[in-house]
Amino acid sequence: MSSDPQRSLHDHHEHTEMSELSDMQIRVRSLETVLTEKGYIDPAALDAIVEAYETRIGPHNGAKVVARAWSDPDFRKALLADASKAVNSMGNVSPVGSHLIAVENTPERHNMVVCTLCSCYPWEVLGLPPTWYKSAPYRSRAVIEPRKVLAEFDVVLPKETEIRVWDSTAETRFMVVPMRPKDTEDWGVEQLETLVTRNSMIGTGLALKPKDVT
Amino acid sequence: MSNTIHDMGGMHGFGPIVEEENEPVFHTEWEGRVYAMNRAMGPLRLWTIDEGRAAQEMLPPSVYLSASYYQRWYLGLVQRALDHSIAGADEVAAGKSLRSSDKPNQIFTPKDAKALTRGSYERPSSVPPQFKPSDTVRTRNVQPVTHTRLPRYARDKLGTVEAIRGCHVYPDSVATGAGEDPQWLYTVVFSGRTLWGEGCDPAVKVSVEAFEPYLLLA
Numbered sequence: 001m002s003s004d005p006q007r008s009l010h011d012h013h014e015h016t017e018m019s020e021l022s023d024m025q026i027r028v029r030s031l032e033t034v035l036t037e038k039g040y041i042d043p044a045a046l047d048a049i050v051e052a053y054e055t056r057i058g059p060h061n062g063a064k065v066v067a068r069a070w071s072d073p074d075f076r077k078a079l080l081a082d083a084s085k086a087v088n089s090m091g092n093v094s095p096v097g098s099h100l101i102a103v104e105n106t107p108e109r110h111n112m113v114v115c116t117l118c119s120c121y122p123w124e125v126l127g128l129p130p131t132w133y134k135s136a137p138y139r140s141r142a143v144i145e146p147r148k149v150l151a152e153f154d155v156v157l158p159k160e161t162e163i164r165v166w167d168s169t170a171e172t173r174f175m176v177v178p179m180r181p182k183d184t185e186d187w188g189v190e191q192l193e194t195l196v197t198r199n200s201m202i203g204t205g206l207a208l209k210p211k212d213v214t
Numbered sequence: 215m216s217n218t219i220h221d222m223g224g225m226h227g228f229g230p231i232v233e234e235e236n237e238p239v240f241h242t243e244w245e246g247r248v249y250a251m252n253r254a255m256g257p258l259r260l261w262t263i264d265e266g267r268a269a270q271e272m273l274p275p276s277v278y279l280s281a282s283y284y285q286r287w288y289l290g291l292v293q294r295a296l297d298h299s300i301a302g303a304d305e306v307a308a309g310k311s312l313r314s315s316d317k318p319n320q321i322f323t324p325k326d327a328k329a330l331t332r333g334s335y336e337r338p339s340s341v342p343p344q345f346k347p348s349d350t351v352r353t354r355n356v357q358p359v360t361h362t363r364l365p366r367y368a369r370d371k372l373g374t375v376e377a378i379r380g381c382h383v384y385p386d387s388v389a390t391g392a393g394e395d396p397q398w399l400y401t402v403v404f405s406g407r408t409l410w411g412e413g414c415d416p417a418v419k420v421s422v423e424a425f426e427p428y429l430l431l432a
Contacts, residue, residue: 025242031288031292034310035301038317041251041321046247046251096331117220117267119283136279143367143409152231163418169363170363170423172379
């Protein structure tokens with residue numbers, strides 16, 4: 001293996017996808033071994049981190065937050081005022097740190113979130129971002145032609161609806177509270193959670209309709 | 215760095231957005247290991263989150279664009295391990311420690327992984343904020359060669375302060391090792407037409423999170 005990680009990684013691009021993956025597996029394992037032997041990481045801690053993101057930390061947490069906001073006007077108010085504090089008051093979602101901000105969709109305004117500079121994302125409530133969110137097409141286009149981007153996600157809004165794009169350029173993190181679908185007046189919180197998709201909390205989707213889940 | 219390939223807002227030519235159905239959290243084992251190594255090394259405070267970002271932003275554009283997301287994380291982590299003398303290039307290549315070196319006092323444990331939350335970047339301030347909501351501001355026309363969080367598309371533009379987000383660690387300073395130098399942080403909103411011209415949809419508004427040194431009272 002070359003001692004110039006950038007160059008050799010680039011060279012490997014002409015290989016097939018399979019050999020590239022196994023090449024990365026070898027490189028990453030090598031780095032993990034070095035950092036473990038040097039005393040900087042504990043492989044068991046890495047296992048626990050991966051497991052947390054594959055199970056505990058995901059968009060099911062955000063869905064609980066949104067469903068509660070739809071059902072409880074006091075909670076909705078608290079969430080919009082200080083989302084970190086409101087989410088931590090719930091008790092049934094994984095904890096969040098500072099600077100979480102909830103922005104609410106209305107008939108007049110639709111919110112969507114991007115990080116044009118890399119991949120900032122409210123992972124504590126939504127889990128790790130999907131590949132498309134971190135991709136050059138989304139990062140480049142979301143700020144200049146958001147309506148076209150939304151159409152590619154099958155979200156078509158009246159032309160007078162304001163589209164507000166939040167570029168996550170600091171340590172503040174944004175989650176969208178989508179509009180509550182019609183004909184759900186008698187739905188309980190747990191039922192409502194099933195309508196809240198990850199994309200609806202990024203702003204590239206709307207909440208599902210009752211007919212989508214029943 | 216500043217005007218580097220990572221600053222993608224408004225660029226053309228990257229094509230359609232491709233959504234993967236039922237996408238797994240990690241596509242391969244190594245993606246999870248790379249991510250977890252970064253997560254586990256962060257709290258050791260050997261470097262800051264902005265230094266980590268800068269390490270990826272300084273990748274040559276051809277490497278940045280052809281590497282996958284987690285390949286960039288791998289390259290950034292290797293670079294920081296070398297820069298901070300945690301390991302030598304020969305050790306990274308050999309996949310084992312070749313010499314003894316100082317160990318950190320504490321490391322990230324499996325127990326720490328039970329509470330994975332983001333840290334706070336808010337800091338006490340010695341001065342009041344210079345701007346208030348509804349102020350009209352102009353973003354500075356700056357082209358720093360070091361790390362910044364003011365995207366190119368939002369420079370030298372008239373916008374409106376919408377909210378004050380507190381006084382936060384200043385990325386432009388901390389990424390260069392010059393200390394946290396906390397600054398007031400604002401949400402500043404621009405009309406799409408201010409950013410992109412007459413051809414832009416009139417119902418579009420875009421906001422950035424802007425540190426006080428990025429702004430001038432208009």
